[in-house]
Amino acid sequence: MRKKHDKQWIHDRLAEGGRITTTRRRTKTEAVIRKACSELVEKGINLTIDTVAERAGIHRSSVHRYYKVLEEYRQSASLNCSA
Secondary structure, X not given: OOOOOOHHHHHHHHHHHHHHHHHHHHHHHHHHHXXXXXXXXXXXXXXXXXXXXXXXXXXXXXXXXXXXXXXXXXXXXXXXXXX
16 A cells, blocks of 8 residues: 555646546536537527637637537537438
8 A cells, every 4th residue: 555655646646636627627618618509509500619609608719629519519400400
């Protein structure tokens, strides 16, 4: 068993905490983008990086970083229109 003053143990604990924080931040940002996309789709507004960023209240670069979420909504919107 490692002791708490062991440098490797401390490093491992800090790295684990960083991964958890990053995962939570990613999940929250994706949720904000999904909510903005669903609101824009309901109103019939085109999903662009600018419109989603404005609606979500986040920077355009963040929406661009999570572009896959935007593409999911674009595909589902096009499937709903063709049905």
